[in-house]
Amino acid sequence: xxxxxxPFWYMVYKVxxxxxxxxxxxxxxxxxxxxxxxxxxxxxxxxxxxxxxxGKAMVYEARKGTLTIELTEKIRYIAPDEE
Numbered sequence: 571x572x573x574x575x576x577p578f579w580y581m582v583y584k585v586x587x588x589x590x591x592x593x594x595x596x597x598x599x600x601x602x603x604x605x606x607x608x609x610x611x612x613x614x615x616x617x618x619x620x621x622x623x624x625g626k627a628m629v630y631e632a633r634k635g636t637l638t639i640e641l642t643e644k645i646r647y648i649a650p651d652e653e
Contacts, residue, residue, distance in 0.1 A: 591640070
């Protein structure tokens with residue numbers, strides 16, 4: 571019986587949820603690389619873009635050359651009419 575395979579973006583999402591905190595792109599890369607040696611930076615960038623487009627993650631540059639990634643599920647935005 572073949573093991574079910576999840577899309578790579580879901581694996582990235584799962585890692586971010588497990589950590590429960592903001593991570594740098596380097597930390598994320600090293601963690602995913604330890605689980606699967608075939609992971610590349612391009613794979614991670616594509617996955618992060620999908621998560622960001624779907625409103626699941628926020629990626630920003632905290633320091634020059636270092637990206638910070640955090641999940642946005644816990645963030646609640648207030649609409650202008652709710653103020």
